[in-house]
Amino acid sequence: MRTPDATASWIKARAAALGFDECRIAKAVMLEDDAHRLEDWLHSGYGGTMNYLERHFDLRVDPRKLVPGAKSVITFLMNYFPAETLPEQAPKIARYAWGKDYHEVIRERLNILLDQMRAEIGDITGRGFVDSAPVLERSWAVRSGLGWVAKNGNLIHPKKGSYFFIATLITDLELPEDAPFQTDHCGTCTRCIDACPTGAIVSPAVVDARKCISYLTIELKEAAMPTGFEHRNDDWMFGCDVCQEVCPWNRFSSPHRQSEFLPVPEILSLSTSEWEQLTEDQFRKTFRDSPISRAKWKGIQRNLKAIRKDDSIPPSS
Numbered sequence: 001m002r003t004p005d006a007t008a009s010w011i012k013a014r015a016a017a018l019g020f021d022e023c024r025i026a027k028a029v030m031l032e033d034d035a036h037r038l039e040d041w042l043h044s045g046y047g048g049t050m051n052y053l054e055r056h057f058d059l060r061v062d063p064r065k066l067v068p069g070a071k072s073v074i075t076f077l078m079n080y081f082p083a084e085t086l087p088e089q090a091p092k093i094a095r096y097a098w099g100k101d102y103h104e105v106i107r108e109r110l111n112i113l114l115d116q117m118r119a120e121i122g123d124i125t126g127r128g129f130v131d132s133a134p135v136l137e138r139s140w141a142v143r144s145g146l147g148w149v150a151k152n153g154n155l156i157h158p159k160k161g162s163y164f165f166i167a168t169l170i171t172d173l174e175l176p177e178d179a180p181f182q183t184d185h186c187g188t189c190t191r192c193i194d195a196c197p198t199g200a201i202v203s204p205a206v207v208d209a210r211k212c213i214s215y216l217t218i219e220l221k222e223a224a225m226p227t228g229f230e231h232r233n234d235d236w237m238f239g240c241d242v243c244q245e246v247c248p249w250n251r252f253s254s255p256h257r258q259s260e261f262l263p264v265p266e267i268l269s270l271s272t273s274e275w276e277q278l279t280e281d282q283f284r285k286t287f288r289d290s291p292i293s294r295a296k297w298k299g300i301q302r303n304l305k306a307i308r309k310d311d312s313i314p315p316s317s
Contacts, residue, residue, distance in 0.1 A: 015113060019078065028070040028170065038057075048220070059134040060135065070125075074144075075140045077157065079258075080258070081253040099263060101290060124171055125172040127169070141166055152207070156185070156186075163253050197240075201243065213234070214240045216229060218238060223302065233307070
């Protein structure tokens with residue numbers, strides 16, 4: 001019979017074979033400190049219109065309520081940093097959205113892994129999650145030793161940077177836990193805070209979504225942008241990578257190995273004016289499997305109008 005240590009090693013080997021760059025394990029417990037931080041963040045109004053973050057609060061902070069009988073939380077990282085660069089005439093798009101929708105890609109890999117675990121280990125309960133369920137992925141990543149949460153709110157792996165998707169698999173399988181990451185290596189650096197075009201990083205690791213370009217160009221469903229936003233958005237049409245681009249730790253980033261994350265050809269070829277000329281039908285057909293579809297055609301057209309503005313106003317405080 002395989003020992004828990006051997007089982008954990010087997011799971012990590014299978015995860016690597018499925019394309020995950022990292023796989024670590026933490027004990028399934030209530031995240032008390034994170035619960036207080038999340039509650040303070042929500043009460044401050046920093047979540048904007050993302051009211052869904054307030055729902056199922058108890059599930060977000062206790063995996064045992066999300067998966068009854070849970071004993072372990074397995075956390076995975078998958079690199080999405082591209083080898084390609086956007087041409088100057090193209091509007092800016094966050095790198096995570098250049099390829100196929102990562103939700104679908106990673107969810108399929110998690111389901112395969114869970115099936116393999118059941119075939120190898122026996123009757124176990126487990127659920128995989130990737131950025132669309134009440135799971136505090138970054139907290140579990142830190143608890144399992146994968147890195148620390150930086151001042152820009154992103155998880156940073158000390159040898160690989162921050163261009164990673166984070167996924168979790170919560171299971172009733174009892175596994176040996178990896179050592180948590182104990183230190184913060186941002187030091188006195190404030191490059192991400194200083195570089196944010198809209199001043200969205202209000203304090204270390206605290207982001208006001210209402211000012212964040214990613215939130216405003218993707219999550220905000222209003223017909224128009226907040227007054228003055230178009231003068232500060234730094235030409236981002238979908239999402240924003242500024243706080244990652246300036247981070248010194250991302251000098252360790254290397255191109256991903258996932259064919260599904262190769263750029264949709266149009267992302268590297270369409271100019272701003274050509275994006276504006278896309279019909280809704282063309283948009284749906286071209287980006288039906290892309291994260292960009294989240295903003296919908298109307299949202300993209302709204303964002304493009306903001307890029308076209310060129311009057312100057314003082315930056316936000």
